[in-house]
Amino acid sequence: MIIENSPTILSVQGLRASINGTEILKGIDLTVKSGEIHAIMGLNGSGKSTFSKVLAGHPSYEVTGGTIQFEGKNLLELPPEERARAGLFLAFQYPIEIPGVANTQFLRLAYNTVQAQRGKEELDPLEFDDFVREKMKLLEMKPDFLDRSVNEGFSGGEKKRNEILQMALLEPKLSVLDETDSGLDIDALKIVANGVNRLTNKDNATILVTHYQRLLDYIVPDFVHVMQAGRIVMTGGKELALELETRGYDWITANKQQDAGVSA
Amino acid sequence: MSEVTGTNYLECLLKSWQAKPIESLSWLNQLRAQAIDRVSTQKLPTKRDEEWRFTDISPLTTLPYRPSQPDVNLRIQDIQHLFLDEVKNRLVFVDGYYSLQLSAVANPALVIGNLPALLSTHASILESHLGQYARFDQNVFTALSTAFLRDGAVIIAPRNTVIADPIHVIFIATQHEVTSYPRCLLIGESGSQITLIEDYVALQEAAYITNAVTEVSLAGNARAQHIRIQRESTQAFHFANCAVALAHASHYQSVSITQGARISRHNLDVRLTDEAAECTIDGLTLISGHQLADTHTCIDHSKPNGTSHQQHKCIADDTAHAVFNGKIIVRPHAQRTNSSQSSRNLLLSKTAQVDTKPQLEIFADDVKCAHGATVGQLDPEEIFYLRSRGLSEKAARNLLTYAFGAEIINRIPVISLKQQLAQTVLEQTQSN
Numbered sequence A: 001m002i003i004e005n006s007p008t009i010l011s012v013q014g015l016r017a018s019i020n021g022t023e024i025l026k027g028i029d030l031t032v033k034s035g036e037i038h039a040i041m042g043l044n045g046s047g048k049s050t051f052s053k054v055l056a057g058h059p060s061y062e063v064t065g066g067t068i069q070f071e072g073k074n075l076l077e078l079p080p081e082e083r084a085r086a087g088l089f090l091a092f093q094y095p096i097e098i099p100g101v102a103n104t105q106f107l108r109l110a111y112n113t114v115q116a117q118r119g120k121e122e123l124d125p126l127e128f129d130d131f132v133r134e135k136m137k138l139l140e141m142k143p144d145f146l147d148r149s150v151n152e153g154f155s156g157g158e159k160k161r162n163e164i165l166q167m168a169l170l171e172p173k174l175s176v177l178d179e180t181d182s183g184l185d186i187d188a189l190k191i192v193a194n195g196v197n198r199l200t201n202k203d204n205a206t207i208l209v210t211h212y213q214r215l216l217d218y219i220v221p222d223f224v225h226v227m228q229a230g231r232i233v234m235t236g237g238k239e240l241a242l243e244l245e246t247r248g249y250d251w252i253t254a255n256k257q258q259d260a261g262v263s264a
Numbered sequence B: 001m002s003e004v005t006g007t008n009y010l011e012c013l014l015k016s017w018q019a020k021p022i023e024s025l026s027w028l029n030q031l032r033a034q035a036i037d038r039v040s041t042q043k044l045p046t047k048r049d050e051e052w053r054f055t056d057i058s059p060l061t062t063l064p065y066r067p068s069q070p071d072v073n074l075r076i077q078d079i080q081h082l083f084l085d086e087v088k089n090r091l092v093f094v095d096g097y098y099s100l101q102l103s104a105v106a107n108p109a110l111v112i113g114n115l116p117a118l119l120s121t122h123a124s125i126l127e128s129h130l131g132q133y134a135r136f137d138q139n140v141f142t143a144l145s146t147a148f149l150r151d152g153a154v155i156i157a158p159r160n161t162v163i164a165d166p167i168h169v170i171f172i173a174t175q176h177e178v179t180s181y182p183r184c185l186l187i188g189e190s191g192s193q194i195t196l197i198e199d200y201v202a203l204q205e206a207a208y209i210t211n212a213v214t215e216v217s218l219a220g221n222a223r224a225q226h227i228r229i230q231r232e233s234t235q236a237f238h239f240a241n242c243a244v245a246l247a248h249a250s251h252y253q254s255v256s257i258t259q260g261a262r263i264s265r266h267n268l269d270v271r272l273t274d275e276a277a278e279c280t281i282d283g284l285t286l287i288s289g290h291q292l293a294d295t296h297t298c299i300d301h302s303k304p305n306g307t308s309h310q311q312h313k314c315i316a317d318d319t320a321h322a323v324f325n326g327k328i329i330v331r332p333h334a335q336r337t338n339s340s341q342s343s344r345n346l347l348l349s350k351t352a353q354v355d356t357k358p359q360l361e362i363f364a365d366d367v368k369c370a371h372g373a374t375v376g377q378l379d380p381e382e383i384f385y386l387r388s389r390g391l392s393e394k395a396a397r398n399l400l401t402y403a404f405g406a407e408i409i410n411r412i413p414v415i416s417l418k419q420q421l422a423q424t425v426l427e428q429t430q431s432n
């Protein structure tokens, strides 16, 4: 929801980033305020996941320009773990499998680390078990996912649910959900969307990276951004997603070229 | 102190064994005599021997390691921390000698005890198994062990008997600069089921030699789970030869954990001598500092329809050096053998080293054999994933290292031991 005079959570300006010397992000500007839901759409390879990972502090990317302010802090100065503890959460497009680490052990470790940071009480394994089972109900996850290794052998959809379970546990200020809808069947999509909707409120914000309007039927965005070649080239309301659904991206490219032509 | 080096080292070792006990049993005397004979015709291996090319044991011969003496007064409270909840039968050997006071034998359903005590009551079964699997004609360490044969753990699971509680055999090292000769014999009669934990521990940091020999024989349809924990002093030398013979449709599961010793060598030879035998062989080596741990396994399929699955993992830190050589033989008659081997290795520092070598010798045509080996560092994507959830880089690395090893530890079928080891591995991976 768009709230008047709501505080800014994330402010990205002129962000440039490269990997192995190849520039991928070429000047991104984005402001996200408390309570808002933003969708980022765009063709494959346009830089959406790169942007998400740069936000989360992936060490393979080199930030070559621009700034990121997160709740007034210079995010670029913080290592990934401190970004997480400060309330930034990335649901991975491809969640990583970690054989040998029980999901419950991992979830509790993450939960307690963040709790400790917030000066709140940590939970022992028994207390945590009760707590996490409640959260799992929200996502209609079977409890045996707790005993299995993190994401190991999980189906695509199960991995995505596990990401949202982590979001539910960590209660982030800003969630970046990178294609959390990809690979979900219709029922799972509704469950996950419903879970996300219950976690969003006026004090946090969400960035949804998606290819499909379908998700946005369930989680209604306040803003839709189109990313192209490492830039946000167009921003609109939720109706922009519908337009993209019917018209594709070509017309934006054309528009942009026109713009470029005009301004040149 | 006399100088014991190089060539006459073995000679001196043999001479130092004054108390060669004379048994009334001629077969045993004969076995020993043959072994002594074999010792005198062999040499200590050097790096010039193909089988030992990574493992230089010359430091061994620079110290005059006497045979250990049966003279320590360990009390039960000194070793209680090693005890496991599930265990009802425990055999404890101190520097190779059986300790009646520290042992506990409670299950009337099986035969369990020290070798000399069972020689009179179980002579014929012992004669047909002892020294029959761990061959000493090619192996100087086994020859020495057999020449010095005295005390030893003997466990016999009788026909069609299921022994639910695991047997814990603890070999404790307490003396400096001695050599001890732990010996173990497990016989699973047909249709029996048993779990054996073989545990090598030191109560203090000391330099000594352990020369261990274990033999396992499973008759038709017998099942055994065999866990081997090597947590010797990090100054010790540990040589172990384990030979396993599997009869028709028997099933052998082994998990070996190697954590201790400055230099260790573990040979595990499993022979599937009859049809439809099955084995699962898992190993974890977790070493740091200047440790060297060399594991050589040989799984020998000689009859049809056999199955073997093997997974070996090494984690090496600092300048440690891990060696894994996994030989799999499929003999001409062993059709429809199904065998898999995986060797995965994790290097935690730039100076750590792993040498891994699968060695497949396949002479049958209708077989399924899969194998693979990897050597790598921790996966940066996994580290990032954990950090993105708030874990510090160090915590993330530790957790992943632990997890790498936990996959093997989790195969241990004894819960309290699994937890104990998980805890030490967790501590070990968090110490640096």
Ligand SMILES: Nc1ncnc2c1ncn2[C@@H]1O[C@H](COP(=O)(O)OP(=O)(O)OP(=O)(O)O)[C@@H](O)[C@H]1O
Residues within 6 Å of the ligand: A019, A020, A022, A024, A042, A043, A044, A045, A046, A047, A048, A049, A050, A051, A093
């Ligand atoms: N290591 C790398 N070296 C060079 N180029 C890379 C590297 N990693 C990613 N890229 C490139 O960066 C571009 C952006 O990738 P990114 O994953 O951010 O796209 P995306 O918008 O998330 O795409 P999708 O919709 O397919 O998920 C791609 O062209 C990709 O090939």
Ligand SMILES: [Mg+2]
Residues within 6 Å of the ligand: A048, A049, A050, A093, A178, A179
């Ligand atoms: Mg992407």
